Every structure is written in C-alpha cells, then in structure tokens.
C-alpha cells in the first residue's frame with residue numbers, strides 16, 4: 112500500500128523551525144522520569160529499560176540504557192521492538208524542551224547492527240521542526256558514546272491537548288496534567 116504523503120516521517124514541505132522553550136531544562140540537565148511505571152524510563156518498572164535522558168543543546172536529547180536479559184528477542188540480542196521503544200522514548204523526550212504534549216504518530220526505524228545484551232546504547236534525538244501540529248524528528252542509537260551506529264529513526268509526533276492523557280489513559284487527573292504542563 113502506498114502511504115499518503117502526510118503520514119511519512121520525511122517532511123513534505125518546509126518546516127517551521129523548532130523553538131526551545133525559554134524555561135526548558137538547561138543542556139546537561141538529567142530529566143526525571145515522566146511516569147514511575149513507564150516501561151521505558153520508569154524507575155519502578157521491574158523489567159523496563161530505565162532509560163535516562165539528558166537535555167542537549169538546541170532542541171535535542173540524549174538517552175542511555177543498558178540492554179539486559181529482560182530485553183532479549185533472539186538469545187543474547189535485544190528485541191527490535193525494545194529498541195524501537197528506546198528510540199520512541201528519546202524522541203518523546205523532546206517535548207520537555209518544547210513544553211508541548213505530543214504523542215508518536217509514526218516511527219520509522221532502521222536496524223543497522225545487532226545490539227547484544229550488556230550493551231549500553233547511547234541515543235540522541237533532535238527536532239527538525241513543525242508542520243502545523245506535526246513535529247518531525249530524527250534519532251540515532253550507538254553502541255557506545257562514539258561507537259558504531261546501530262539504529263536510526265525518523266518520526267512524526269502529533270501535538271495533543273493535555274486532556275488527551277486524561278481522556279484516553281488511567282491514573283491521570285486533569286490537575287496532574289495541568290501541573291505537568293506548568294512543570295513537566
């Protein structure tokens with residue numbers, strides 16, 4: 112099936128440049144988990160990635176997590192879905208710098224090298240810009256801080272009203288969402 116052009120993670124027109132929010136955490140700031148039970152960043156999740164994200168320069172984020180036996184697909188190797196999760200979380204972290212709630216609309220992933228258990232994966236994501244409510248971004252995953260590129264991703268996130276998380280989720284009240292908006 113041919114995708115309609117607006118769904119592609121490759122921008123179809125010139126993007127509005129991204130603006131780092133004036134109150135965004137400074138580059139180098141380690142970002143707290145947005146939800147303690149999040150499978151990607153939650154410290155209370157028993158088998159999650161415990162991915163730690165750090166604000167980068169401009170509108171960029173870096174993230175790190177160590178692949179454990181809980182994350183295997185083939186014996187000794189990270190599952191591709193788990194790696195997509197890590198990319199998604201790192202890309203989603205851009206909303207900390209933009210201060211706009213967003214959800215993943217599309218995630219295109221290239222798997223370039225296998226990622227063995229025990230690897231610490233180093234991820235970076237950067238915002239390319241906006242087309243209306245659509246935010247375009249790219250991410251890379253490396254086997255070590257300056258190591259080989261194992262993953263690449265292109266994504267479209269869609270800006271949603273904060274009520275999205277109350278309407279569709281559980282455990283989140285309108286007050287918490289508005290608090291998140293002010294102090295994510």
Ligand SMILES: CCCCCCCCCCCCCC(=O)SCCNC(=O)CCNC(=O)[C@H](O)C(C)(C)COP(=O)(O)OP(=O)(O)OC[C@H]1O[C@@H](n2cnc3c(N)ncnc32)[C@H](O)[C@@H]1OP(=O)(O)O
Nearest residue numbers: 117118199200203212214215216217243267269273288291
């Ligand atoms: C604030 C509190 C936050 C607390 C929690 C923080 C959590 C952080 C977690 C981080 C974790 C990581 C993050 C996660 O894991 S987020 C979880 C995974 N993602 C989801 O659950 C999203 C599910 N989908 C939806 O809810 C709706 O379909 C959305 C909201 C996306 C759009 O439905 P809505 O009815 O609102 O909008 P619309 O249909 O009028 O479209 C609007 C525009 O968007 C364009 N478009 C739409 N869909 C797509 C698509 N698939 N690809 C490309 N583009 C798409 C569309 O063409 C249109 O563009 P234009 O024609 O206007 O130019």
